[in-house]
Amino acid sequence: MIDPKDYFDAALLLHGHRCPAMPLGLRAGAAAMNALGVERSGAGTLEAILELGDGHFAHCYADGVQMVTGCTFGKGNIRKLGYGKFGLTLVDRSTGRAVRVVPRTEKQLASKQTVFFTEYRTKGIPPTDVPAEVVQPLIDQVMRAPDEALLRVGPVIEHSVHTKAEDFDSFVCDRCGEMVVARYGRQVGDQRVCIPCQEAIDAAR
Numbered sequence: 001m002i003d004p005k006d007y008f009d010a011a012l013l014l015h016g017h018r019c020p021a022m023p024l025g026l027r028a029g030a031a032a033m034n035a036l037g038v039e040r041s042g043a044g045t046l047e048a049i050l051e052l053g054d055g056h057f058a059h060c061y062a063d064g065v066q067m068v069t070g071c072t073f074g075k076g077n078i079r080k081l082g083y084g085k086f087g088l089t090l091v092d093r094s095t096g097r098a099v100r101v102v103p104r105t106e107k108q109l110a111s112k113q114t115v116f117f118t119e120y121r122t123k124g125i126p127p128t129d130v131p132a133e134v135v136q137p138l139i140d141q142v143m144r145a146p147d148e149a150l151l152r153v154g155p156v157i158e159h160s161v162h163t164k165a166e167d168f169d170s171f172v173c174d175r176c177g178e179m180v181v182a183r184y185g186r187q188v189g190d191q192r193v194c195i196p197c198q199e200a201i202d203a204a205r
């Protein structure tokens with residue numbers, strides 16, 4: 001069993017401000033891991049598929065998911081589907097099993113009625129400027145609520161897994177002299193170049 005509370009301080013350090021959405025991501029990620037019966041892994045055995053879009057409320061959710069699951073941008077085992085939704089599907093690549101977890105609609109609706117949203121966030125006040133007495137009770141609620149009050153945890157299902165072998169091939173761009181992963185190289189005349197250099201050469205034509 002993974003306890004999301006154990007990851008709160010580290011998640012706050014990663015995330016940079018207090019808000020209720022990051023803790024919600026901690027809870028969702030932990031609930032998914034516990035449903036699958038998996039441990040946090042430093043390797044890429046877990047994969048997180050988020051339904052988030054870009055630049056919308058509660059996007060901070062993703063950082064809670066990253067921290068607790070260990071699925072990170074750097075390891076490349078987290079991605080977004082761009083649906084503007086809050087579902088998280090966590091895949092265990094070692095067994096091909098997955099579970100989808102989604103915050104309960106009524107909880108998200110209630111959260112949008114709080115002063116944190118109505119008096120601060122929707123008025124353009126950055127989360128770093130919201131007083132602690134406004135945001136801390138929301139964080140406490142998210143961290144203390146039982147899973148079933150906060151989240152819908154779907155059944156564990158089969159999930160196809162496509163793992164690409166890590167690519168070690170590289171070359172040095174003939175134009176800028178920087179390192180490039182080989183399959184991103186472009187041939188322009190007799191030069192082997194990176195994509196930005198190819199675009200610069202094309203633009204100058």
Ligand SMILES: [Zn+2]
Nearest residue numbers: 019022060127
């Ligand atoms: Zn946040």
Ligand SMILES: [Zn+2]
Nearest residue numbers: 173176194197
């Ligand atoms: Zn280049």
